Amino acid sequence: MTFALHGLPVSQGIAIGHVHLISHALLEVNHYLVQPRHLPDELARLDDAVATVQGELVGLKAAATSGQTHSEVGAFVDLQLMMLADPLLIDSARNLIETRRCNAEWALVQQMNHLVEQFRQIEDPYLRERQADVVQVVERLVKVLLGHPGHLPPKRRDGLGTIIVAHDLSPADTIGFRDHNIAGFVTDVGGPTSHTAIVARSLKIPAVVGLHHVRDLLQADELVIVDGTRGVIIVGPDERIVEEYRLRRSELEIERSKLNRLRDTHASTLDGETINLLANIEGPKDLPAVKTANADGIGLYRTEFLFIGRDTLPDEDEQYEAYRSVLKALPTKPVTIRTFDVGADKALAGAPARVEPNPALGLRAVRYSLAEPKMFLTQLRALLRASAHGKLQIMIPMLAHAQEIDQCLALIDKAKTELRAEKQKFDEAVQIGGMIEIPAAALSLGMFIRRLSFLSIGTNDLIQYTLAIDRSDEAVVHLYDPLHPAVLKLIGGTIATGARYGVPVSVCGEMAGDPSYTLLLLGMGLRNFSMHPGNILEIKQQILRSDLSDLAPKVQRILKMDEPARVREAVERLAT
Structure with a gap:
């Protein structure tokens, strides 16, 4: 059955492809007491996870800055590297481990919740949405601590791209996806200044955000169309609809190529x-x-x-x-x-x-x-x-x-x-x-x-x-x-x-x-x-x-x- 979903258009263009669902770690980790004699080992677990994630982000930063179009992504990775070094996150989590004798995952999530609450009080929409950086950094740390690394979508061989559908996306995610024929981004949350929006515009990838429970409505490998100009997701389109959007996408690509010819043209009215x-x-x-x-x-x-x-x-x-x-x-x-x-x-x-x-x-x-x-x-x-x-x-x-x-x-x-x-x-x-x-x-x-x-x-x-x-x-x-x-x-x-x-x-x-x-x-x-x-x-x-x-x-x-x-x-x- 064909149906449409409406969200916020944040990056223009049209994408046609198959859904790849990205799991959303809710960070609902177990809480358990650590015996005093094991506290040094627990602190070492945290330090090892931080070192692992730092290494991942440094590698992603190098990938991001290898091309001019990824400069904005690299800047976001820089911000997450700074958060990894921020005593408000890591040192506070270490202090919780020592004083509360708790496990590293639980300590990180508690401190993350405290910092996110502070970010939510910020008026500026861009800075308020940087709470996503804190969550995404802690998610990466928890995945390392639990031994649950993420996975990338496989490259498709049918000529169609992959539509990434997630609760939210980090800049690091987008860098990892860049060699996998990603056609579009769709997320539950986000706004015009969210990571997904800014990075999608930087990479010129169509994106629609703010669809709330879109992950629950779509199935893996399902055919969808992402209209990043109108903020519409068309699920299960028939061939007639697909051909219509292919034509519109071709027209948009021709228009975009023509724009490059205007670079050195003086901006003046008729x-x-x-x-x-x-x-x-x-x-x-x-x-x-x-x-x-x-x-x-x-x-x-x-x-x-x-x-x-x-x-x-x-x-x-x-x-x-x-x-x-x-x-x-x-x-x-x-x-x-x-x-x-x-x-x-x-x-x-x-x-x-x-x-x-x-x-x-x-x-x-x-x-x-x-x-x-x-x-x-x-x-x-x-x-x-x-x-x-x-x-x-x-x-x-x-x-x-x-x-x-x-x-x-x-x-x-x-x-x-x-x-x-x-x-x-x-x-x-x-x-x-x-x-x-x-x-x-x-x-x-x-x-x-x-x-x-x-x-x-x-x-x-x-x-x-x-x-x-x-x-x-x-x-x-x-x-x-x-x-x-x-x-x-x-x-x-x-x-x-x-x-x-x-x-x-x-x-x-x-x-x-x-x-x-x-x-x-x-x-x-x-x-x-x-x-x-x-x-x-x-x-x-x-x-x-x-x-x-x-x-x-x-x-x-x-x-x-x-x-x-x-x-x-x-x-x-x-x-x-």
């Missing part, structure tokens, strides 16, 4: 308006992808990835080297670096811990920076020193109040004064900008425009705060709507106000990299898009086909609509 296509990055490791897409610069460098998943905070010199390497690699292009967007709920190593009733509305981003001026000043000094090596722009996240900007500018002036006294070189005219992520900021732009050189709209947070929707919460994700009339009014108003006063405005949230919103944003007046490097060519194709003189009046009519269904229909008609 009526001659130049559009800047910038890249979002997490660090120097992303530079190959930026150059492959021939991005016009960096619109968002997320510096918080220098701070998380480590025992100590990066000092000024380490930060300086990371920022400088990106600026030197793109000497003639603008590089916008965002100051760290973290919160007290993230419990950074070396930083004071705080307990907050609601971290989403608490001390995060610029608020956290201003609450920790010493840490913030260190970052500002590193950024200013790096500005001597390229076209740096500094961006402050989550602004809502004029005094926040004034305090940031005062600290920047303090950092400049210190560097001058030390005869350190820096760009005296470095531009300072701010992110519009809170409705209050979008509704009171005057105080930002008077103080800042540029603005960038973070649509992910702006939508969440406007609609009170956590887009990573599967229970309410259906209410997360970028086309809600209130959201569009805030975005459109910010772009229009920036244009009126000559202040550049960009969009660096996921809307900028989604081709279904490109024409809408162009019609609003957006001229600076910042996105994942892998999306740049598809957005460029949309731009090359657009006519602003035709789009602008249509979009202005859309902004006056107050019925979501009518808005969505009108946006879809823009492309026709």
